[in-house]
Amino acid sequence: xxxxxxxxxxxxxxxxxxxxxxxxxxxxxxxxxxxxxxxxxxxxxxxxxxxxxxxxxxxxxxxxxxxxxxxxxxxxxxxxxxxxxxxxxxxxxxxxxxxxxxxxxxxxxxxxxxxxxxxxxxxxxxxxxxx
Numbered sequence: 001x002x003x004x005x006x007x008x009x010x011x012x013x014x015x016x017x018x019x020x021x022x023x024x025x026x027x028x029x030x031x032x033x034x035x036x037x038x039x040x041x042x043x044x045x046x047x048x049x050x051x052x053x054x055x056x057x058x059x060x061x062x063x064x065x066x067x068x069x070x071x072x073x074x075x076x077x078x079x080x081x082x083x084x085x086x087x088x089x090x091x092x093x094x095x096x097x098x099x100x101x102x103x104x105x106x107x108x109x110x111x112x113x114x115x116x117x118x119x120x121x122x123x124x125x126x127x128x129x130x131x
Contacts, residue, residue: 001063001066001131002058002059002063004127004131005058005062005063005066005123005127005131006054006055006058008123008126008127008131009054009057009058009062009119009120009123010050010054012118012119012122012123013050013053013054013057013115013116013119014050016115016118016119017050017115020111020115024111025108025111028104028107029104032101032103032104033100033101033104036097053085053116056081056085057078057081057116057119057120057123058123060077060081061073061074061077061078061081061116061120062074062078062120062123062124062127064077065077065078065120065124066124066127066128069128071121071124071125074120074121074123074124075117075120075121076117077120078116078117078118078119078120078121079113079114079116079117079120080113081116081120082112082113082114082115082116082117083109083112083113085112085116086108086109086111086112086113087109087112089108090104090105090108090109091105093105
């Protein structure tokens, strides 16, 4: 069941996040922290982050939501999971990096919360319909 849910959730997450990056985050990140950004993305690290995040989302949110037969569980716990993950990244950066902008952290944590709530809920509905 884990593998099937992973295959459902991964493309949803990647597509939504790529849309976000293309239309919002790219310019926002560049304006806020362009002075410390790499000229090229470290794709190995980026891919590993996605793979781990989806594994956590499936294991800790989507599977329990399906067991409970509750899309509300997927929505709420998906949002909380995203908030925790994105806040860990953003607040750690605020704590240890000089001049890390609070605006960027607030926007990024909001996006993480919304993204994981959407992915969890969509994955729940798809899984219930086809699995």
